[in-house]
Structure formats: C-alpha cells, structure tokens
Amino acid sequence: MTTPESGAEPAAKPGEKDGKQGFPVLVLLPLVVFAALAGLFLFQLTLGGDPQKIPSALIDKPAPDVELLPVEGLNANGAQVPGFSRSDLTGRVSVVNVFASWCVPCRQEHPLLEDLARVEGLQLIGINYKDKPENARRFLGSLGNPYDRIGADAAGRTAIDWGVYGVPETFIVDADGMIRFKFIGPLTPASYRDRFLPELQKVMTGG
Secondary structure, eight states, X not given: OOOGGGTOOOOOOTTOOOSOOOOOHHHHHHHHHHHHHHHXXXXXXXXXXXXXXXXXXXXXXXXXXXXXXXXXXXXXXXXXXXXXXXXXXXXXXXXXXEEOTTOHHHHHXXXXXXXXXXXXXXXEEEEEESOOHXXXXXXXXXXXXXXSEEEEETTSHHHHXXXXXXXXXXXXXXXXXXXXXXXXSOOOHHHIIIIIHHHHHHHHHTO
C-alpha cells in the first residue's frame, strides 16, 4: 500500500480539484460541426458526387432583389455596358451567369456563353463576382463580351443572396422573374447540350 512517506502523492478525494484546468470542449463544438459540413461538401464536389444534386431553395421562387452598378469603364459599341436590377429580369427569359476574371473554369465555359448570346429572344446577364474593374475589362476584352448587362458584385453580397456556392454558376430566369433552373460549376459541351439547353428550351417555350 502506498503511503505519504513513500513519496507518492495521495489520491484526490471526490469533488476535490487537483489544480489543473480542464479544456472547454464545448468551445470547439461549432468548429467541429463546421469542419464536418465543409468536408461533406468537398467530398460531394471532388470525389464523384454530382454538384447538380445540391438543392437550391430559390428554384421556382422570384429572383432576389438586386441593384448592381455596371463594371466601371466597360464599354461596348462606344457605350457603357449597363448594370442590372430586379426589374430587368422581367419581360423576357434571362440567363444569369456568375463569373470572375480570376476564375479558370469561367474561361473554359466562355465559348458556350458566346453561343448562348446568339439565342434569339434571350437576355444574357453577368454578375461579376469579387473582381476588380480593370481585371474584368481585360478578361472580357481578351475573350469577348457575350453579356447584355453586367452587374459588379465587388463585395459578393448579391451572390450570397442568390445562393451561389462558387463561380461559375448559371441561372435560368423566366419572363416573370422566377428562377427555374440553376447549374453549379462550369458548363461543358456535354452538360450544355444535354442538360442546360433542354432546360432553357422548356422555359422559353413555357413547357
């Protein structure tokens, strides 16, 4: 039996503090939950999950209210390319594309947007996400500007209102200003042909 004389410390009595502070585990709980959700989302995007299956609360709902100024100094045919507001999303079908000059996939899908710009009766609108005006001008000057209107979302608040996960993302909005379809990630020739265009055709024909 161990005794005080043997040099060992006596065991603490029930309820007696030993002078050591326990780590507040509850403080870490929100971080653990966030990390788990982020990991799940990353798994979905990178390990074979289909990002198009991520639900959007905005489908079949009115497009969020928006009032975006134009990209400073961005001109077409000698005139400033206009920004856009909620009222510009009514009267005809619109495709709203969220892009940025620093987004590599945006560059890859750009030829498909140029094809969309040739669809009769369609309005193509850009949301320039967290970009500098000079970089946006350089990007579109190099690749061409397919957009009828571009709103500068420098702070990213409009993208949050639209439920954007990342750039690029593309929405189809009907002539009543209702969001009917959302495509997450860059359009590819296959997804554009097999997925996006059929959805756009349905909206444009009222199907």
